[in-house]
Amino acid sequence: MKIATILGTRPEIIKLSPLIPLLDKEFEQVLIHTGQHYSYTMDEIFFEDLKLRDCDYTLNVGSGTHAQQTGKMIMKLEEVLLNEKPDVVLVQGDTNSTFAGAITASKLQIKVVHVEAGCRSFDRKMPEEINRTLVDHCSDFLFAPDKKAFNNLVAEGVPREKIYLVGNTSIDACLRAMKLFNQDKLNDFSLEKENYALLTIHRQENTGHEKLKEILNAINTITDRLKVVFPVHLRTKNIIDEYEIQINDNLILTDPLGYKDFMGLLANSKFVMTDSGGVQEEAAVLNVPCLILRDNTEWMSYVELGKNMLLGTDQRKIAEYVVDLLNNEGKLDDMKQIKAYIKEGASENIISILKTELIFKQ
Numbered sequence: 001m002k003i004a005t006i007l008g009t010r011p012e013i014i015k016l017s018p019l020i021p022l023l024d025k026e027f028e029q030v031l032i033h034t035g036q037h038y039s040y041t042m043d044e045i046f047f048e049d050l051k052l053r054d055c056d057y058t059l060n061v062g063s064g065t066h067a068q069q070t071g072k073m074i075m076k077l078e079e080v081l082l083n084e085k086p087d088v089v090l091v092q093g094d095t096n097s098t099f100a101g102a103i104t105a106s107k108l109q110i111k112v113v114h115v116e117a118g119c120r121s122f123d124r125k126m127p128e129e130i131n132r133t134l135v136d137h138c139s140d141f142l143f144a145p146d147k148k149a150f151n152n153l154v155a156e157g158v159p160r161e162k163i164y165l166v167g168n169t170s171i172d173a174c175l176r177a178m179k180l181f182n183q184d185k186l187n188d189f190s191l192e193k194e195n196y197a198l199l200t201i202h203r204q205e206n207t208g209h210e211k212l213k214e215i216l217n218a219i220n221t222i223t224d225r226l227k228v229v230f231p232v233h234l235r236t237k238n239i240i241d242e243y244e245i246q247i248n249d250n251l252i253l254t255d256p257l258g259y260k261d262f263m264g265l266l267a268n269s270k271f272v273m274t275d276s277g278g279v280q281e282e283a284a285v286l287n288v289p290c291l292i293l294r295d296n297t298e299w300m301s302y303v304e305l306g307k308n309m310l311l312g313t314d315q316r317k318i319a320e321y322v323v324d325l326l327n328n329e330g331k332l333d334d335m336k337q338i339k340a341y342i343k344e345g346a347s348e349n350i351i352s353i354l355k356t357e358l359i360f361k362q
């Protein structure tokens, strides 16, 4: 049984990291990197940090418009899949690499496995919402990370027998790498534990120069109360540089960080402000209060619990809310008291289902 696993971006590498060695053990696995992310700090550093094996193919697709990037991926993936003839293609998440992998495989009548199926923000302006919805509807095995995702798929008419509620491989990645988390960056940036906030911004809808300026202006205003560390995604860095967006001294910008350094900073922060999907999940696992710089999220269970907070992107709202939080730290403690349902083992669940369905039942 041959499985082709396709990845291309930072979160896919991280979230597939617990699964890749298991797939190698149980199946013949071809590992294909589209090359959507290619800079050392967005790509190779994660293979090093998470001790992953080399990919069998790297397609070097690189950056471009959605159509250019996705189109190139589809053409190159088709060639590899025709050559390798896998029985199944496995994709993760909601990126252009995920979509290209799923659509290419399904047109070649190769079965598609979607890890992290069914997540919905119900915001069709997000390119990710389009990707994940289309991928789900051409997949044969849909591995939902939580009950909400499972129910979303049922509500969209995906046949129940294709959907499996397995949990979240991001939790596996986080719990299994925890002993490697590195606190060196606290010293590098002269930070004290739980006396700084962490910030990440990279969503397309938050990196138009006006919106980005608005968010960073809000963050600038709180840095007289608290240091904020900002590992800057390369998309975001380009905009900050091009538009010369003002950054105050206590807003500490750094290159994108490896997983061990980033998670060390997250685990020790007072709270995190982010528009990342993955960071929302990790904050819940590490019990770090999380303010979401978006109007909606595909990870609503943590928000409904009160563990994460949907703050939005309005300049005044961000500034006022954070100042209020710093004046009433009890609110942060309350967020920490809430227990989220964190369960390890999604990766093993996926392997066990794939073995049953693809080997024993054939």
Ligand code: UD1
Pocket (backbone or CB within 6 Å): 009, 010, 011, 036, 037, 038, 039, 040, 042, 043, 063, 064, 094, 095, 096, 097, 127, 128, 202, 204, 233, 234, 235, 236, 238
């Ligand atoms: C992509 C995903 C997004 C995911 C994010 C993870 C899509 C539509 N978006 O967004 O869902 O949350 O990855 O980080 O697939 N760049 C570099 N070097 C790199 C990668 C990117 O310089 O290695 C710069 C380029 O200027 C590029 C820009 O970042 O144009 C955006 O990269 P791209 O992969 O298109 O989208 P992301 O914003 O990374």
Ligand code: UDP
Pocket (backbone or CB within 6 Å): 010, 011, 014, 200, 202, 231, 232, 255, 256, 257, 258, 259, 260, 262, 263, 275, 276, 277, 278, 279, 282
């Ligand atoms: N991350 C990292 N270094 C950073 C920023 C993020 O290792 O400087 C990790 C983070 O721990 C999470 C993943 O990258 O696992 C999230 O990726 P990103 O925010 O780029 O994408 P999303 O999850 O929103 O798709």
